[in-house]
Amino acid sequence: MRARLTASRERIIDAALGILAEHGYAGCSVAAVAARAEVATGSVYRHFPTKADLFAEVFRTASRREVDAVTRAAAAEDTAAARVRAVIETFAGRALRAPRLAYALLAEPVDPAVEAQRLVFRRAHATLLAGYIADGVAGGELPPQNPELTSTAVVGALAEAMVGPLAAGVAGPDTVDGLITFIHRALGVPS
Amino acid sequence: MRARLTASRERIIDAALGILAEHGYAGCSVAAVAARAEVATGSVYRHFPTKADLFAEVFRTASRREVDAVTRAAAAEDTAAARVRAVIETFAGRALRAPRLAYALLAEPVDPAVEAQRLVFRRAHATLLAGYIADGVAGGELPPQNPELTSTAVVGALAEAMVGPLAAGVAGPDTVDGLITFIHRALGVPS
DNA sequence: GCAAGAATTGAATCATCATTCATTTCTTGA
DNA sequence: TCAAGAAATGAATGATGATTCAATTCTTGC
Numbered sequence: 001m002r003a004r005l006t007a008s009r010e011r012i013i014d015a016a017l018g019i020l021a022e023h024g025y026a027g028c029s030v031a032a033v034a035a036r037a038e039v040a041t042g043s044v045y046r047h048f049p050t051k052a053d054l055f056a057e058v059f060r061t062a063s064r065r066e067v068d069a070v071t072r073a074a075a076a077e078d079t080a081a082a083r084v085r086a087v088i089e090t091f092a093g094r095a096l097r098a099p100r101l102a103y104a105l106l107a108e109p110v111d112p113a114v115e116a117q118r119l120v121f122r123r124a125h126a127t128l129l130a131g132y133i134a135d136g137v138a139g140g141e142l143p144p145q146n147p148e149l150t151s152t153a154v155v156g157a158l159a160e161a162m163v164g165p166l167a168a169g170v171a172g173p174d175t176v177d178g179l180i181t182f183i184h185r186a187l188g189v190p191s
Numbered sequence: 192m193r194a195r196l197t198a199s200r201e202r203i204i205d206a207a208l209g210i211l212a213e214h215g216y217a218g219c220s221v222a223a224v225a226a227r228a229e230v231a232t233g234s235v236y237r238h239f240p241t242k243a244d245l246f247a248e249v250f251r252t253a254s255r256r257e258v259d260a261v262t263r264a265a266a267a268e269d270t271a272a273a274r275v276r277a278v279i280e281t282f283a284g285r286a287l288r289a290p291r292l293a294y295a296l297l298a299e300p301v302d303p304a305v306e307a308q309r310l311v312f313r314r315a316h317a318t319l320l321a322g323y324i325a326d327g328v329a330g331g332e333l334p335p336q337n338p339e340l341t342s343t344a345v346v347g348a349l350a351e352a353m354v355g356p357l358a359a360g361v362a363g364p365d366t367v368d369g370l371i372t373f374i375h376r377a378l379g380v381p382s
Numbered sequence: 383g384c385a386a387g388a389a390t391t392g393a394a395t396c397a398t399c400a401t402t403c404a405t406t407t408c409t410t411g412a
Numbered sequence: 413t414c415a416a417g418a419a420a421t422g423a424a425t426g427a428t429g430a431t432t433c434a435a436t437t438c439t440t441g442c
């Protein structure tokens with residue numbers, strides 16, 4: 001009973017994610033989400049007070065997924081340089097494999113209320129990176145720097161370099177390699 | 192006569208820019224723009240077929256201004272490193288002096304049609320930088336790299352590092368110096 | 383000074399969707 | 413099996429704000 005409730009809540013979030021990944025935020029009317037989740041429009045409001053609340057959660061879910069993947073990849077490495085490389089490869093690889101979703105998470109125009117979640121998403125990546133960078137600095141692997149600032153700049157560089165290719169649908173492996181070089185240099189990884 | 196026409200077109204664009212700079216895109220209803228330009232709502236449509244067309248032009252105008260300022264600053268320098276530094280300082284300085292406008296140009300949610308202009312804006316900066324970077328590479332000042340990619344990454348890093356402070360309203364000069372170091376390293380400027 | 387036509391006005395229209403709610407359909411406990 | 417209450421339905425409502433257009437006000441050439 002309570003299970004059915006939870007299940008349809010899940011289904012709504014999944015449906016929203018699905019539409020987001022296929023047609024972007026623009027395709028995400030409440031009616032469309034409800035239809036895909038096989039519930040009535042009004043039922044969405046039994047679970048979420050507001051469309052913005054629904055999508056805040058959707059963005060949170062999607063973000064967590066992305067950040068988890070990146071975190072997992074980085075955890076397998078043991079130097080700051082390798083971790084940063086893993087972050088870039090994972091982030092870019094996933095973005096290129098699911099371009100529409102990546103574009104929605106990174107750059108597509110959304111409600112201001114949802115925009116806030118996007119900042120959280122970017123910030124989560126930055127915070128993760130900041131940790132690795134701080135470790136690298138502390139361990140002498142990287143030169144002194146403000147990890148808050150440099151991690152933010154890295155996330156910006158990554159996102160910007162992705163959005164173009166995402167739109168164009170193209171993306172050579174050169175792009176990823178180029179980014180790794182760029183970011184390693186930026187952080188002062190010794191060559 | 193034709194002059195009056197041109198003049199009121201100008202006034203509409205200026206009004207839109209003014210509201211954009213004061214209240215962001217969110218404050219830019221056609222009615223508000225018309226009121227500020229001291230014309231009737233309907234008159235806006237004598238000059239622009241659509242709100243999106245109006246704001247495409249507004250964004251284009253604002254972009255040109257920003258890119259011109261940056262170009263002028265860079266032109267006064269003669270090494271790739273100094274030019275890039277000038278770009279960063281000018282870009283950041285202007286953004287911090289007009290935070291609301293910078294946020295609107297860089298990150299605020301806008302109509303998809305206007306979003307396209309934002310990409311043009313970012314691309315214009317990137318193209319400018321790409322030229323300096325290519326020169327630097329050609330002249331041996333910078334190591335080999337793909338100027339398209341690295342300039343894009345630089346713009347992303349700059350923008351991302353600005354948006355946070357813009358929202359927070361804060362921005363130490365440390366931020367700008369940190370960015371210069373980061374980007375110089377990223378491009379391989381010898382220290 | 384005046385008529386024809388252009389330009390301007392701003393209130394009414396239209397479109398889009400998020401949100402609501404009276405009605406119907408389930409679930410459950412006795 | 414049934415009644416009470418919970419959950420679900422989806423058509424109607426409401427808000428927002430871009431766009432239109434009939435009415436009015438200017439210009440201009442005669």
